[in-house]
Amino acid sequence: MIYKGFLVVIAMWITGHHMGHARDKIxxxxxxxxxxxxxxxxxxxxxxxxxxxxxxxxxxxxxxxxxxxxxxxxxxxxxxxxxxxxxxxxxxxxxxxxxxxxxxxxxxxxxxxxxxxxxxxxxxxxxxxxLQHVIFDNAPRYSTAGEVIANDGQSVTVKIFEGNPVIDGTLFFTSNIWDLSTKTLKKAESPTYGGDVYKKKEEYTWHVEGDPAERIMKLNSPTVASGVEVGEGLSWHFSYKGVQxxxxxxxxxxxxxxxxxxxxxxxxxxxxxxxxxxxxxxIMAPDNQLAVGSRDxxxxxACRGKIVMDELYMEGVRWDGQNVHGSFLSPYRVINKNTIWLKKKKGAILPIPEGSKIGFWNGREEVLCTVRKSVIRPIENKGGFLLTFEENIPDFVTDKTLCQIYGWNIDHYALSNSEFRNIAGSASLIRNTDVTIVNNTFDHIMYPAIMIGAAINEGEGVVPKNVRIENNRISHSGWMARYGITGAIGIRNQEKGEKLVFFDKDKAAAKLKKKSPPLTNIQIIGNTIMYGEKGIVASGTLDLLIKGNVFRQVEETIVADRKSNPGMLVTGNE
Structure with missing residues (x-):
């Protein structure tokens, strides 16, 4: 009996131990x-x-x-x-x-x-x-929206929708105009962005009119009044900075x-x-909200490996739905035949993995070198990297050579079965190699819904290659220019000296003559593009394929000349 009792105690201890261990796991x-x-x-x-x-x-x-x-x-x-x-x-x-x-x-x-x-x-x-099954929100929400109920040419009066904050003295950052009958972005430029608000801070400050319970706010701005009509919606954010x-x-x-x-x-x-x-x-605007966030x-x-994005839904962000990029570096000093000191124009300073590749561009040719040793070494209060390579540094390298960091480049990026709506930017902004964008829907995207191209002047890359854009549906998109082009799908690098979004038309011809590295092996196949001024716009590519796309109520379906797109094949589009 004593022996049996001992076994029972041991069994109970083992059972309790395992149950406790299992509980500890969750x-x-x-x-x-x-x-x-x-x-x-x-x-x-x-x-x-x-x-x-x-x-x-x-x-x-x-x-x-x-x-x-x-x-x-x-x-x-x-x-x-x-x-x-x-x-x-x-x-x-x-x-x-x-x-x-x-x-x-x-x-x-x-x-x-x-x-x-x-x-x-x-x-x-x-x-x-x-990370699974979570909603992120703020109290109060850091944006608001309402209907324009008065416009005297010098000021705009808005009745704020229920559920949106009514806060006196809020600044008019990253604002947008809306067609309230369809709850879609109006095909117009955003009234304000970020830094421009500081230049007219008094003009871009909202004030509550009367009893806050009436939810009436007024903006004394002739600039805004000139671009918005009674009955339209206005949304704005109270800042444009941060990461949630x-x-x-x-x-x-x-x-x-x-x-x-x-x-x-x-x-x-x-x-x-x-x-x-x-x-x-x-990323969605609930209730009477119009906008969600002031940035992407x-x-x-600077991510790596394999990225799979499936069944996304994004609406109401002020810049881009998904923004994918690394950074360019430029030579500061060649130390010896294997070692170079590179500088970064701006942004976060992240390690460059040893064993990764650096690409040195010489016209249309890129020479790759393998990083043997990487040390972060700042230059004049900016980011800098002292890199030693397995191979010799190419003889053509100067302080103007464009350097691509493949350690900050995704091996393969895939976006599929997703929907993007009412985005005051691009929905899919890609500065990466080896990309597939398949079976997605884009509607009311202010800039080109799919924008493929490096931002040379901003220092954001790499130059895309091996990109497949297939079986997407794009409507009412691309009425504002990015990298100098409008349209539903845009393929072009931003050249050095050009602004990110705006484009000086007086200097357009001169800028278009500049030659950044080519965007190589871009395939645009079987997409449906509807309701816009331009469909597919491409410049600066090599071996571009535009095949089997369908256009409905698009004024200019394909804008791509063979001189700026050598090796281009256009076939079977309707």
Whole structure:
């Protein structure tokens, strides 16, 4: 009997041990005091849960359905949730009966104009990390919208829609005009952008008229009054700076069923990440909201590996839906036959991986060198890199040579089965090699919906090659120029000396003669393009294929001459 009792005790201990071990693998934030819908700040409880998960080697942190309140105070200083070096890990919200995310991270903050928002969620150097079933939002939302009810030529009066903030003294950043009958962007230029607001700060400041409960606001701006009519919609943001969800240095990143209702700055950004798989990402304007964020939907900067974007939905962002690029460098000093000091024009300074390639352009020829050693060494308060190569540096290299960094270039980027609407920029802005954009829908995109080309003057690359654009449907897009061209699909590099968006028509001919490296092997096949002035516009390509595309109510279907596109084949379009 004693022996049997001993066995029972051992069995119970083993069972309890395994149950406890299994529980440790999944951590619930409620066990640390984070409860949804209680209006209490959950930041510390979530932090404790993450620390516990790291300590016990847990595989998941789970959240119940409902709203988790994140009171950050000064949004320019405080990140709500930080995850660092937590590998093979999942942050998982709950789903509703239809499979939509049912967990909301709601950031509360001390309001002021023109803030650079730090992230709600920052994920750094986490390998095999998953984020699932979460909605990101702000209280108050950092944008507003309403209907123009009066315009006397000197000022504009707007009635703010229910559910949108009514805040006196807000600045008129990244604004847009809307056709309220269709809830689509008006085919006009944005009234304001970012830096231009500072030049006319008093003119671009909104004021509440009378009782705030009446939701009436007025802007004393003849400039805006000249471009908007009574009955149209106006949306604007209170800043254009910040990143709301940031992934940095993550390998094998999975993002699934994640939505954004409102953002301060970029909705999402991935920097220096390798291999990203994303699906069912939604950036959307709920209720009576028109706009979502003042910058890109999801920016991919200096990423590598394989990127798969499937079933995205993006609307209401002021710049680009998805912006994919690395950076160019230029020679500062050749140290010896194998070592060179390169400088970066602007932006984040990220490591250049050893073993990766650097491309040195000489006209239409590119010579590749393999990085043996890479050291970050600033130059005159700007980014700099001291690189040693396996091979000799080409003899033609001067301080004007364009240098491509393939360690900041995605091996293959795929965008499929996605929808982009009402974007005051491009929907798909690509400065990367080896790209497929297939089976997507684009509607009311201000600049070319799909824009392929490096930004030489901005220092953003690489020069695209091996790009396939197939079976997409594009309508009402490309009424404003980017890199000097309008149209539904644009293929062209921005040349040195040209502005990013605007184009000086008086100097257009001279600028078009400049020769950046060619965009090689671009294939535009089987797309349907409708309702626009121009369809496909291309310049500066090599071996361009335009085949089997269908145009409906497009004034100029294909704008691409053979002189600037040698090797071009145009066939079977209608």
């Amino acid at each position: 951590v619930n934030v409620t066990d640390f005091g984070a409860f949804p819908d209680d209006s209490k700040c959950d930041i510390n409880a979530i932090k404790q849960a993450l620390e516990h998960a790291k300590t016990v080697g847990a595989k998941a942190l789970v959240f119940e359905a409902g709203t988790y309140d994140l009171f950050v105070g000064d949004v320019t200083k405080n990140t709500a949730i930080e995850v660092t070096k937590l590998h093979d890990f999942t942050m998982r919200g709950s789903k509703d009966s239809e499979g939509n995310p049912a967990t909301t991270f709601l950031r509360h903050y001390d309001f002021r104009n023109d803030m650079y928002g730090k992230p709600i969620l920052s994920v750094r150097e986490c390998n095999n990390f998953r 969800v940031n992934f940095y240095g993550c390998h094998d990143l999975f993002v699934e069923n994640v939505w954004t209702y409102n953002a301060i700055g970029f909705c999402m950004q991935a920097q220096a990440c390798e291999n990203i798989t994303a699906g069912k990402i939604k 939907g999801w920016k991919l900067y």
